Amino acid sequence: MLQRLAEEVPRFFTYYTTMFLLQAMVRTIGLTLLGCGVGFVVGLLIAALRMTRTPLLLPARVLGTVYVEIFRRIPFLVILFIVVFVVQAVSNDVSLFAIAVVAICLLSTAFMSEIIRSGLESVPRQQVETAAVLNFGFWRTLLTVLLPQAWRVILPPGFAFIVMFIKDTSLASQMGVVELTFTGKVLMNRGFSPFLVYGTVLCAYFILSYPLSRFGAYLETRLASPRNRGSLKLLWSGPGAAEHSAVGGPG
Amino acid sequence: MTYTFQFSVVFAKLPYLLGGAVISLEIAALAFGLGAIIGLGGALGKVYGSRALRSVVNGYVVFFTNTPALVQIFFLFYALPDAGILLSPMTAVITGMTLNAGAYLTEILRGGIVSVRVSEIEAAEVLGMSLMQVVRFVILPHIAKTIYAPLSNFFIWQVLGSSLAAVFGVEELTGRAINISTANLRSIETFSVTALIYIVLTFVASLGLALAGRWAFRVKAKVF
Numbered sequence: 001m002l003q004r005l006a007e008e009v010p011r012f013f014t015y016y017t018t019m020f021l022l023q024a025m026v027r028t029i030g031l032t033l034l035g036c037g038v039g040f041v042v043g044l045l046i047a048a049l050r051m052t053r054t055p056l057l058l059p060a061r062v063l064g065t066v067y068v069e070i071f072r073r074i075p076f077l078v079i080l081f082i083v084v085f086v087v088q089a090v091s092n093d094v095s096l097f098a099i100a101v102v103a104i105c106l107l108s109t110a111f112m113s114e115i116i117r118s119g120l121e122s123v124p125r126q127q128v129e130t131a132a133v134l135n136f137g138f139w140r141t142l143l144t145v146l147l148p149q150a151w152r153v154i155l156p157p158g159f160a161f162i163v164m165f166i167k168d169t170s171l172a173s174q175m176g177v178v179e180l181t182f183t184g185k186v187l188m189n190r191g192f193s194p195f196l197v198y199g200t201v202l203c204a205y206f207i208l209s210y211p212l213s214r215f216g217a218y219l220e221t222r223l224a225s226p227r228n229r230g231s232l233k234l235l236w237s238g239p240g241a242a243e244h245s246a247v248g249g250p251g
Numbered sequence: 252m253t254y255t256f257q258f259s260v261v262f263a264k265l266p267y268l269l270g271g272a273v274i275s276l277e278i279a280a281l282a283f284g285l286g287a288i289i290g291l292g293g294a295l296g297k298v299y300g301s302r303a304l305r306s307v308v309n310g311y312v313v314f315f316t317n318t319p320a321l322v323q324i325f326f327l328f329y330a331l332p333d334a335g336i337l338l339s340p341m342t343a344v345i346t347g348m349t350l351n352a353g354a355y356l357t358e359i360l361r362g363g364i365v366s367v368r369v370s371e372i373e374a375a376e377v378l379g380m381s382l383m384q385v386v387r388f389v390i391l392p393h394i395a396k397t398i399y400a401p402l403s404n405f406f407i408w409q410v411l412g413s414s415l416a417a418v419f420g421v422e423e424l425t426g427r428a429i430n431i432s433t434a435n436l437r438s439i440e441t442f443s444v445t446a447l448i449y450i451v452l453t454f455v456a457s458l459g460l461a462l463a464g465r466w467a468f469r470v471k472a473k474v475f
Contacts, residue, residue, distance in 0.1 A: 001333050073407075073450040075414035077425055078442055085438040089254045167319035174418055181322055194329035202318045202326060209317040 005196055012192055012200070024183035025204055027097070031169045031179060034101050036162050039108025040116075046109065047116040048142055064113070071110035076168050079103050080175055100172040104165065111161055119154035120146050152223035159216025163209045170205070180204055260435045261444045271427035272448050278416055278423060279409040282348035283356075289349065290356025297357065298364050308357065315354035321415050323347045328419060340419040348412065355405060363398035395468040403460035407453050414449075424448060 046064040049057065071079070083103040087094050123146050131141040173181035184201040188194055261268075296308045315323070324347035327338060338346065367390050375385045417425035428445040432438040464470035 004333075070450055073411070073453045074446045075411040075425065075449060077414045077417065078428070078446050078449065081428075081432075081442045082439065082446060085442065089439065163317065167317075167321075170319035170321045171415065171418075173321075181319070181325070184322070184325070188329070193333060194326070195333050198322060198326040198330055201322050205318045205322060206314065210313065213317055 001193075001195070004193060008192055008196055012187075012196055017187065020187075021180075021183060021200065021204060024178065024180045025208060027177075028166065028169055028179045028205075028208065031097075031100060031104060031172065031177070032162065032166045035104030035108045035169075036112070036165055038105040039110075039112040040158075042105070042109045043112030043114075044116050046113040047120055048138075050113075050117060051120055051142070051146075052138065068110045068113050071107055072114065074107075076103070076107055077171050077174065079107055080171060084175055096175055096177045100169070100175060100177045103172075104169065107168075108161075108165060112158070115157050115161060116150070116154055118157075119150035122153040123149045155223060156216050156220035159212055159219065163213045163216070166209045166212070167205065254439075256440055257437055258440050258444070260437050261431065261440045264431050264435075265444075267431070268424065268427055268445065268448060271422060271424040272452055274421075274423040275410060275413045275416075275425075276452070278345060278348065278413040278421075279406065281345055282352050282413070283406050283409050285345075285349040286352025286356050287360075289353030290360050293353060293357030294360035294364055297361050312354045312357050315351050316358075320347055320351045320412060321418065323351060324415070324419065340416070340421050344413075344416040344419055344421055348409065351412075352405070352409060356402075359398055359401045359405065362401070363394040366397040367393045392468065396470055399464045399468055399470040403457065403464065406460065407457055410453055410456060411449065 046068065049064050050061055052061065080100070080103045083106065084099055087099050087102070120142075127145055127149065128141060131145045136145065169179055170181040172179055173185065176182065178186075180201055184197050187197045293308045293312065296304045297312075300308065324343055327347050328340065328343040331338060371389055371393070372385060375389045380388065413423060414425040416423050417429055420426065422430065424445060428441050432441040435441065
């Protein structure tokens with residue numbers, strides 16, 4: 001097997017294959033950024049909506065909550081299938097990339113909204129009450145009182161989520177969207193060995209996600225409030241096991 | 252748009268879909284359980300282990316949490332036969348998901364281990380507690396409280412993640428939905444019902460886990 005690999009490597013890393021892979025990486029980044037960008041904006045709106053207390057907006061609040069709860073409980077693959085078939089029932093002139101973007105936006109909105117909401121709720125209630133006493137409006141309270149304090153709670157899981165999404169976009173290959181995983185399939189069909197192709201694709205994903213997850217971990221320690229920063233005096237820490245990012249993980 | 256919904260063809264196949272849901276749960280539970288064993292070893296290695304062991308565990312965690320499970324399983328499924336290891340789709344999916352879960356669970360369990368503070372152990376010793384009492388009344392409750400919510404979240408996530416087994420032809424919930432929709436050509440209806448089953452499934456699972464956590468560890472886990 002090693003012999004075969006050694007023979008294939010020079011054929012594999014030619015200019016065109018490398019460009020092909022780079023383009024695929026750009027598409028993966030594009031899918032992720034579009035999804036997370038839209039997800040962040042709409043998610044913020046939903047989270048803000050769920051903070052309101054007026055009875056007038058009750059139906060909208062319920063709708064927002066139901067949306068978030070539902071879309072966090074459907075696998076991305078199933079969302080993709082539903083979006084593909086619904087869009088195709090409406091119009092058959094939509095590109096697969098656009099369909100994948102819609103599916104990602106639907107999912108990321110739900111997750112982002114939940115992350116932002118937990119950030120907003122981490123701000124002490126008295127802050128909101130003080131803002132109300134000072135006659136701040138809803139938006140002014142949100143933008144100048146809540147968000148500046150909520151960032152430190154929102155950003156670390158936000159980055160973990162973006163990393164999760166880079167990985168989830170790989171499922172879009174099943175719809176035929178030409179991103180990294182699909183490119184791997186194409187290269188394999190060109191006769192390269194799966195070991196080489198999928199090994200390279202794995203490395204490409206790693207190159208995309210690793211800096212982001214490191215940055216998220218950095219922000220987590222950097223943004224932790226000074227009160228909590230030193231509190232984890234580790235009992236069972238081995239020598240030098242001092243770096244203690246809080247429990248990361250999905251969802 | 253003139254599309255008339257026909258859910259009856261899907262409802263006729265409901266038992267078949269629900270059988271798939273059971274398989275989804277089985278895959279998730281198996282990957283979670285095996286992953287927890289890896290995770291426990293990894294967490295202990297990361298906290299207690301030598302420098303070399305720690306960097307090995309670290310490398311494993313970093314690599315598996317930063318690459319998609321789908322491609323990891325592609326790799327297992329398509330590349331390992333070159334090395335003479337032939338996995339069935341089901342084995343490949345469970346192996347891949349287990350390795351992936353092991354990486355995440357290493358981090359979660361390590362968070363539990365390091366959450367116990369020295370001062371609390373010292374306080375317990377001052378109160379004259381024996382080692383077993385310290386473990387039973389101080390350390391375990393602490394660990395359970397810290398990791399219970401992330402663990403149950405992760406299990407839900409595994410249930411949703413098991414849907415990628417469909418890509419490899421495993422007939423779990425999503426796989427069976429694909430089977431049905433190719434036969435009845437009612438894709439929107441089929442996948443909507445499938446989505447509904449996933450929602451109910453994960454909701455029941457979170458509710459059960461929250462109640463169990465409240466009963467066993469007095470963890471105030473939120474269902475929503």
